[in-house]
Amino acid sequence: MMDLYLEVVTPKEILFEGPAGMVEVPGALGRFVVLRDHGPIISTLVSGKVRVIGKDGVERNFECNSGIAECRDNKMTVLIDPPEGGSS
Numbered sequence: 001m002m003d004l005y006l007e008v009v010t011p012k013e014i015l016f017e018g019p020a021g022m023v024e025v026p027g028a029l030g031r032f033v034v035l036r037d038h039g040p041i042i043s044t045l046v047s048g049k050v051r052v053i054g055k056d057g058v059e060r061n062f063e064c065n066s067g068i069a070e071c072r073d074n075k076m077t078v079l080i081d082p083p084e085g086g087s088s
Helices: none
Strands: 004-009 014-027 030-034 041-045 048-054 059-064 066-072 075-081
Touching: 004 048, 014 041, 014 059, 014 075, 059 075
Parallel strands: 004 075
Antiparallel strands: 004 014, 014 030, 014 048, 041 066, 048 059, 066 075
């Protein structure tokens, strides 16, 4: 059984890279959650928080102004444009 592997990336840095238990993102049509074995999806993101629960149980939150999320075959990439002055 393969874990959900996540990368949260900005134009300047990688904010998170590794296995995740749950990812919640602010999709253009509403917030949604991605877990292991989620079907393929691509979505634009709006202003809000990307919430990640790592496989270690630690919750991490990343602010975004906009972005794109893609999930396929238990690999998820979240490209975010963070607010001015910081990433989380």
